[in-house]
Amino acid sequence: MNPAATPPRVRTPGLQPACGGWALATLVIGGQTACARWVLAELAGWLVAQPILDQVNLVVSDIEATVAFYSRLGLTIPDTDDAFQTHHRSAEVSGGADLDFDSTEFAQHWDKGWKTGVSVVVGFKVASRERVDAIYSDLTEAGYRGQQEPYDALWGARYAIVEDPDDNAVGIMSPVDPARRSDPDFP
Numbered sequence: 001m002n003p004a005a006t007p008p009r010v011r012t013p014g015l016q017p018a019c020g021g022w023a024l025a026t027l028v029i030g031g032q033t034a035c036a037r038w039v040l041a042e043l044a045g046w047l048v049a050q051p052i053l054d055q056v057n058l059v060v061s062d063i064e065a066t067v068a069f070y071s072r073l074g075l076t077i078p079d080t081d082d083a084f085q086t087h088h089r090s091a092e093v094s095g096g097a098d099l100d101f102d103s104t105e106f107a108q109h110w111d112k113g114w115k116t117g118v119s120v121v122v123g124f125k126v127a128s129r130e131r132v133d134a135i136y137s138d139l140t141e142a143g144y145r146g147q148q149e150p151y152d153a154l155w156g157a158r159y160a161i162v163e164d165p166d167d168n169a170v171g172i173m174s175p176v177d178p179a180r181r182s183d184p185d186f187p
Contacts, residue, residue, distance in 0.1 A: 055098040056122055058168055059107040063089055065165035066101050072142060073124065073135065073170065075099070121161070123171035129158035132174050136160040156181040 060066040063086050067077050076092040079085060087106040091099040099122070102110075126132055133150045139162045140146045147169055148161035158174040 054096075055100060056120075057098075057100045057102060058120070058122065058164075058166070059104055060101050060164075060166045060168075061104060062165055063087065063101060063103055069139075069144060069164045069170075070099075070101075072139060073172075077101075121169040121171050122164075123173060125173055125175070127175075129174040129177075132158040132160050132172050135172050136162060152180055152182070154182045 058066070067089055070091055071077055077089050078092065080089055084106075087103040089101045091101075093099050104116075126135060136146060136150050144165075145163040145167075146160070147163050148159070150158055150160040150172075153159040153173075156176040156178055157180075160172045161169050162172065164170050
């Protein structure tokens with residue numbers, strides 16, 4: 001979207017048919033209608049010139065092993081078209097962003113400069129400090145490698161890291177409790 005263009009116009013909020021389903025609001029930009037999920041992102045883009053996190057895409061060596069890990073973590077990952085089942089899957093996550101998994105073969109089709117060894121931590125919020133410990137225990141007992149045992153992090157959350165089947169770090173974090181904040185032992 002070009003900020004110099006005519007500002008977008010939001011249609012009257014309310015449940016409306018849009019984008020193959022129902023939307024609470026739609027956005028009209030230059031005669032094009034955007035899905036409700038894009039309404040806030042587009043409006044925010046007009047208010048601040050800051051990128052909005054929309055997608056985390058992990059390139060993985062084994063889609064089925066990845067689906068097993070993230071499903072065990074608690075995500076729902078529906079099946080897709082048979083032709084893409086072993087090359088692309090999308091997790092159902094809240095918050096409006098996408099979490100997608102692509103095979104290394106498929107990544108080379110949409111990213112000609114893709115390189116192995118790229119590092120990332122994918123973080124997940126959970127409801128309580130106890131859930132961090134329970135999820136970490138479940139995943140490590142199932143054979144996934146623990147990278148950081150659950151601990152009370154300096155920012156006041158309970159935090160742990162487990163590796164998925166491609167050694168991507170997956171952070172598991174409770175809500176922050178300001179009473180549990182501590183001074184960092186660095187720098």
